[in-house]
Amino acid sequence: YFLVLAFGFAGCMLCAQDFSVRQYSIPEGLPQSQVFAVEEDNYGYLWIGTGSGGLSKFDGKTFINYSTRDGLLSNFVSDIEVDSDNNIWVAHTNGISKFNGSTFQTYRVPDSLAFLRRILSIHLEGDTLHISSLPSMYGRIVNDSVEYWAKTPFPGKRVVAIVRGPEDALYFFLTSYEVFIRKDSV
DSSP states (O other): OHHHHHHHHHHHHHHOOOOOOOOOOGGGTOSOSOEEEEEEOTTSOEEEEESSSOEEEEOSSOEEEEOGGGTOSOSOOOEEEEOTTOOEEEEETTEEEEEOSSOEEEEEOOGGGGGGOOEEEEEEETTEEEEEETTTEEEEEETTEEEEEEEOSSTTOOEEEEEEOGGGOEEEEETTSOEEEESSOO
């Protein structure tokens, strides 16, 4: 009995892991405490999107903050993607910002489509940025050109997220708890 107990205790000791947790907030340099998106770039930097503080680049020690004063379209960031060229794509309620490391290029939802002001999520697939926005609209930017802002691939249903899955299929998650899988372009 003692031998079984000793081996059991030794097994638990081998499985135990120590985790270090550090919390970062405004005093450490984060511009705002509500975080809506985090993405790691190709160099290991974390890009953090906040509710009203804009975009932050974090190297593990310090934050570099970007806002509308730097060219960001809006200080509310709802999603972030990093492309193969390490450009940072940022979704806002009223459009998209693309950061190449020095300047921002913006893609604003046209005034005629004001009802699309709430972009929910973005997803990169090669040189195409897929955009889901309210109410149940889909858009995309191909090779830095807006192909369209408003298309309804699933009439009467809202797309809340777009994710690339196995075999490069796109998974469209809908508020109706349905998932549509498309292997061809939308």
